[in-house]
Amino acid sequence: MAKVKAKVTTKIKKKFWFPIIGPKVFNNRQLGEIYLTRIEQAIGRVMWYPLKEITESMRDQSVCLKFLIKNASGNTLNTELIGYKMVPNSLKRMVRRRNDRSDDSFVIETSDGKKVRLKTLILTAHNTKNSISTKLKKAMIEKVTVDIKKINFGNLIDKLIAHKIQMEMKKFLTKMYPVKAFAVKFMGLEKERGYGKDQEEALVEGVVEVKVETPKEAVKEGKVETAPEETREGKEPSVSQKPNVSEKKETVKEAVKEAEEKAAEKAVEKVVEKEADVPEKKAEKAAEELVEAQSGKASGAPEGEKKVEAVKEKAEVKE
Secondary structure (H helix, E strand, C coil): CCCCCCCCCCCCCCCEEEEEECCHHHCCCEEEEEEECCHHHHCCCEEEEECHHHHCCHHHCCEEEEEEEEEEECCEEEEEEEEEEECHHHHHHHCCCCCCEEEEEEEEECCCCCEEEEEEEEEECCCCCHHHHHHHHHHHHHHHHHHHCCCCHHHHHHHHHCCHHHHHHHHHHHCCCCEEEEEEEEEEECCCCCCCHHHHHHHHHCCCCCCCCCCHHHHHHCCCCCCCHHHHCCCCCCCCCCCCHHHHHHHHHHHHHHHHHHHHHHHHHHHHHHHHHHHHHHHHHHHHHHHHHHHHHHCCCHHHHHHHHHHHHHHHHHC
16 A cells, blocks of 8 residues: 655745834824734834925925834834934035035934934035134034033934024034035934953953964974974863973074074175186186287287286286
């Protein structure tokens, strides 16, 4: 009889649409829907939403708001407003020829203790010097920090949406220098970043190890000691087997001295060979001159006799 194989069936999880509702500032307006199997999966997610769709004003078409899905009540998801930004295309339209822009980014703390990152843009009416732009930046940062410390995070977002902070800063800066526009490019909560925590924990536990790589040639010549078998197997070496730093330094110094001595010996040998070749070459030249002079003397020319005498005098002087 043939065995009947059991059929494997996969369970298909059903998904549902859950509405996302905005905060009370926007009259609990529905921002959208999300398609999930369970409503708890949406908690903690972030979404950007255009401000124009909420206010229905063309003035706000270049602004987007950041919402965080905070909790769920029944089959609806409640959100919280945590960020503000401008569309990059709108910033490009603001900048024109014969205008200078100065961007800045800094962190400010609100009255309720939240650290906020602000990215601003100052657009002057004419071309300016660097000294003027730095003065405008410093004055703007001082003014903004004083004003934001007096209000909480919610009021800050409300003022940004209503363009109150932008208008106040433009009026304040035009007293120092003519400013065409002032804009807040981005506003959001600053994340706390703990750099170096993992490294500190690893050092305490003894996990971090410093590895020193030695060249293969030094190991072959025996100038550098290799690790014992116990350390290769993962065991801790004994106190007698642990290498000393002073011994390693001495071996390196000795190797450097040997290399310097060999180089000096080669240089001396080359100099000696050159000096030995010089007199031999001079003697060969003198012999050739004597042969030429004697051949001229044999022919009976008076110049030949003079050359022979001159060559002999040179030879006597050199001796």
